[in-house]
Amino acid sequence: MAMANLGDIDAQTISGAISTGTHGTGARLGGLSTQVRALELVLADGSVVTCSPDERPDLFSAARVGLGALGVISTVTLQCVPAFALQAREFPQPLDAILERFDPLCDSEDHVEFHWFPHSDRVQVKHNIRLPADASIAPLSRARQFYEYEVMENSAFGLVCKLGRAVPSVVPTLNRVCASLWSERSYSDHSFRVFTTPRRVRFVETEYAVPRESLHDVLREFRAAIPRLRHPVIVPVEVRVAAADDIPLSTAYGRDSAYIAIHQYVGMPYREYFDCFERIAGAVGGRPHWGKMHTLDASVLATRYPRFDDFRALRATVDPNGVFRNAYLDTVLGPV
Numbered sequence: 001m002a003m004a005n006l007g008d009i010d011a012q013t014i015s016g017a018i019s020t021g022t023h024g025t026g027a028r029l030g031g032l033s034t035q036v037r038a039l040e041l042v043l044a045d046g047s048v049v050t051c052s053p054d055e056r057p058d059l060f061s062a063a064r065v066g067l068g069a070l071g072v073i074s075t076v077t078l079q080c081v082p083a084f085a086l087q088a089r090e091f092p093q094p095l096d097a098i099l100e101r102f103d104p105l106c107d108s109e110d111h112v113e114f115h116w117f118p119h120s121d122r123v124q125v126k127h128n129i130r131l132p133a134d135a136s137i138a139p140l141s142r143a144r145q146f147y148e149y150e151v152m153e154n155s156a157f158g159l160v161c162k163l164g165r166a167v168p169s170v171v172p173t174l175n176r177v178c179a180s181l182w183s184e185r186s187y188s189d190h191s192f193r194v195f196t197t198p199r200r201v202r203f204v205e206t207e208y209a210v211p212r213e214s215l216h217d218v219l220r221e222f223r224a225a226i227p228r229l230r231h232p233v234i235v236p237v238e239v240r241v242a243a244a245d246d247i248p249l250s251t252a253y254g255r256d257s258a259y260i261a262i263h264q265y266v267g268m269p270y271r272e273y274f275d276c277f278e279r280i281a282g283a284v285g286g287r288p289h290w291g292k293m294h295t296l297d298a299s300v301l302a303t304r305y306p307r308f309d310d311f312r313a314l315r316a317t318v319d320p321n322g323v324f325r326n327a328y329l330d331t332v333l334g335p336v
């Protein structure tokens with residue numbers, strides 16, 4: 001068996017991943033929470049309840065992305081799928097070119113994403129097609145995996161980041177050099193090996209889900225803003241997609257979504273960059289990832305989620321005394 005979709009890493013706990021709305025990429029697939037079929041929760045009064053589409057459906061619906069506010073998840077029932085393999089193709093493209101063919105690509109491929117060094121015009125596109133588990137696979141050789149993932153994407157890129165942090169004026173040049181080193185590669189492997197990659201370079205990150213149809217406008221405006229930043233950005237932007245779902249606090253609630261994740265190397269200035277991005281994504285009703293950095297509070301989030309008040313009302317019912325309150329929940333949900 002396999003999970004139908006995964007994010008970039010598989011190091012999270014299942015409950016942490018679903019509670020924060022963790023997602024991968026795929027226009028016909030939802031985030032990890034859409035794979036949940038039942039939950040067992042320990043509620044604030046100590047009772048243990050099971051919820052599913054048939055049993056306490058309101059609680060089930062909300063607790064799939066519950067931010068830890070509704071109870072402690074003690075059991076998760078996941079809908080898995082028969083094991084499958086992925087045929088991956090990665091190749092560099094100009095940003096404008098990929099934006100032009102992004103929608104058809106998302107329609108024809110099962111999983112599409114791209115990375116973009118923000119001081120360059122080039123992106124690295126990755127798309128995967130699902131294959132049956134018994135399809136013959138052709139993984140990258142161990143030596144190539146070591147070179148591509150450990151050397152290029154972690155050790156060498158980590159050194160590039162350190163250099164950029166020490167000498168910020170060279171960052172735009174480093175961006176362009178790194179982007180020029182992107183090359184084509186094609187391989188197939190078990191699904192979980194293709195979805196995830198080792199990530200050892202430390203960074204700060206924010207990510208917003210925007211309506212799919214706004215992606216081009218958001219990226220164009222964001223691209224125009226990058227040269228005006230006082231501090232350059234060394235880590236690429238990541239763009240992914242997901243299908244609409246019906247989970248009240250899911251970032252993809254009610255709309256097909258594009259996810260734009262922006263990062264900065266740890267220790268480098270990021271506030272102006274993140275503020276600029278949050279303003280542009282916010283103008284199209286963007287919703288921040290619950291497990292990543294953002295500056296929104298309950299008053300703004302209420303305008304971004306049509307069922308925000310339903311979630312708050314449910315929370316008040318199952319945790320009337322605020323047993324699960326904390327500073328983050330006070331900010332994003334307001335008082336119980």
Ligand SMILES: Cc1cc2nc3c(=O)[nH]c(=O)nc-3n(C[C@H](O)[C@H](O)[C@H](O)COP(=O)(O)OP(=O)(O)OC[C@H]3O[C@@H](n4cnc5c(N)ncnc54)[C@H](O)[C@@H]3O)c2cc1C
Binds near residue numbers: 008012013014072
């Ligand atoms: C390197 C890296 C790559 C990432 N890639 C992706 C990606 O590709 N896609 C994506 O969407 N996100 C991604 N993330 C974000 C990540 O998936 C989330 O931050 C996730 O919440 C981390 O899970 P955790 O188990 O480590 O977190 P925790 O900190 O353990 O949990 C996060 C929150 O979930 C809730 N929670 C945890 N356990 C329970 C429980 N038992 N009951 C109730 N509530 C609970 C709590 O509110 C907790 O604060 C990435 C993060 C990193 C660091």
